[in-house]
Amino acid sequence: MIDMAFLLITFFIMSIRFGQAGEETIELPNADQAREVTDERVELVTVNVSGEGVYLVSGVQRSRAELYRYIEARKAEASEHRKLEIVVRGDRSSRFENVQAVMRMAADAGVTDVSLAALQAADNVEQR
Amino acid sequence: MAPLIDCVFLLLTYFLFTISLATVEGLLTSKLAMGGEMEEKRFDLKLQEKETIVRLVHAGESVQYFIDDWPAADFAAVAEHLKGIPEQSLVVIDASASIPYEHVIRLYNQCLRLSLANVVFPLSSRSGTTGMAPRL
Numbered sequence: 523m524i525d526m527a528f529l530l531i532t533f534f535i536m537s538i539r540f541g542q543a544g545e546e547t548i549e550l551p552n553a554d555q556a557r558e559v560t561d562e563r564v565e566l567v568t569v570n571v572s573g574e575g576v577y578l579v580s581g582v583q584r585s586r587a588e589l590y591r592y593i594e595a596r597k598a599e600a601s602e603h604r605k606l607e608i609v610v611r612g613d614r615s616s617r618f619e620n621v622q623a624v625m626r627m628a629a630d631a632g633v634t635d636v637s638l639a640a641l642q643a644a645d646n647v648e649q650r
Numbered sequence: 651m652a653p654l655i656d657c658v659f660l661l662l663t664y665f666l667f668t669i670s671l672a673t674v675e676g677l678l679t680s681k682l683a684m685g686g687e688m689e690e691k692r693f694d695l696k697l698q699e700k701e702t703i704v705r706l707v708h709a710g711e712s713v714q715y716f717i718d719d720w721p722a723a724d725f726a727a728v729a730e731h732l733k734g735i736p737e738q739s740l741v742v743i744d745a746s747a748s749i750p751y752e753h754v755i756r757l758y759n760q761c762l763r764l765s766l767a768n769v770v771f772p773l774s775s776r777s778g779t780t781g782m783a784p785r786l
Contacts, residue, residue, distance in 0.1 A: 527658045534665035551752035553759035556676030571751075609677060612751045618706075619747035621754075626773045629682050637677040638755060645756045647725075 547572055551614040551647075553640035564635070565604045567596050573613040575620040590627045597631045607635035678758060680769075701740035704728060704757060706749045713753050729760050740768045 548570050569589065570578040577584045579592060593608065600606040608628045612621040621638070628636050705716040715722040722728045735741070741761050745754045754771075761769045 524655055524658060527655070527662055531658065531661050531665065534662075534669060537669070550675065551755040552673075553676070553678055553755050553762075555759045555762040556678050558674070559677050559679060612755075614750065614752035614755075616751045617747060618745045618749045618751050618754050621751050622745075622747070622771065622773060625682065625771065629773060634682045635679075636682055637679045638758070639675055639677055640755055640759070641673040642676040643673045645752075645759065647752050647756050 547578075548611050548613050549573070549615070550611060550639055550641045552643040552645045553638075554642060554644055556640040556642050558642075559637065563604055564607045565596075565600055566607050566609050567593065568609045568611055568639075569624050571610060571612040571616050571620050571624065573615040575616060577620075577624075586623060586627070589624070590631065593627050593631045593633060597633055605635065606633050607637060608633055609637045609639055611639040678755070678762065701742055702732075702735055703742040703744055704732075706743070706745040706753055706757070708746060708748055713749060725756065725760075728757070732760060732764055732766065735764075735766060737765050737767060739766065740770065741766050742770050742772060744772055 568579070572578065577586070577589050579589065584592060597606050608624065610621055610624050625636055628634075703716075703718055705719070707714050707716070715725065715728045717728060717731050722731065732741070743754060743757055743761075758769060
């Protein structure tokens with residue numbers, strides 16, 4: 523019995539997803555069409571957009587100008603075989619202009635792949 | 651031995667409760683179409699089907715939807731209208747700056763649910779007109 527319990531605890535511990543620094547402050551919107559994408563040929567740059575419009579990349583806060591320079595630099599570093607993709611993790615309450623600004627920066631830096639992160643669940647906009 | 655098994659069950663109960671609340675994170679993949687490419691796409695699509703522009707603006711505390719400049723009662727009305735659009739049509743999601751992001755995602759998600767593959771967000775960029783559409 524205790525062996526089974528330990529086995530279950532081990533399973534739960536192993537299945538915990540460890541997030542990046544700063545992720546815990548972002549409350550993602552729900553979208554049941556969101557899919558998990560795992561392509562090793564793609565280099566992901568995750569941009570967290572907080573409800574207050576603060577940009578966080580790898581736990582570091584960046585202004586719009588700094589973020590644009592960062593995306594440009596990463597684009598320049600990306601090889602032909604590993605293309606760059608921007609993942610926008612926007613807080614559900616954030617103003618759309620904050621996310622739109624990241625799309626615009628990506629377009630200006632020549633990055634065509636932009637994905638929007640969401641929780642794989644039915645939408646709950648009305649209930650909030 | 652009794653305290654140990656108590657602890658184990660306590661941990662097990664904790665994990666069981668937290669795992670049920672955890673939701674998997676996924677991505678709504680999309681591809682930005684740059685300047686001329688976007689205009690070409692719009693032109694081609696215009697020949698086949700008319701584009702549908704869904705505008706989201708703030709009306710006090712709530713969000714008001716407009717479909718091709720006609721006001722829609724609510725999100726359900728927009729979803730119903732989108733059902734009647736051919737899959738090849740171009741859907742333009744034009745949200746004003748102050749709209750909460752979750753409303754835009756909900757609309758985008760609804761388009762993907764209805765297999766509407768050509769969804770664009772107007773972006774005014776230095777390089778001209780840009781838009782984005784789901785990656786097929």
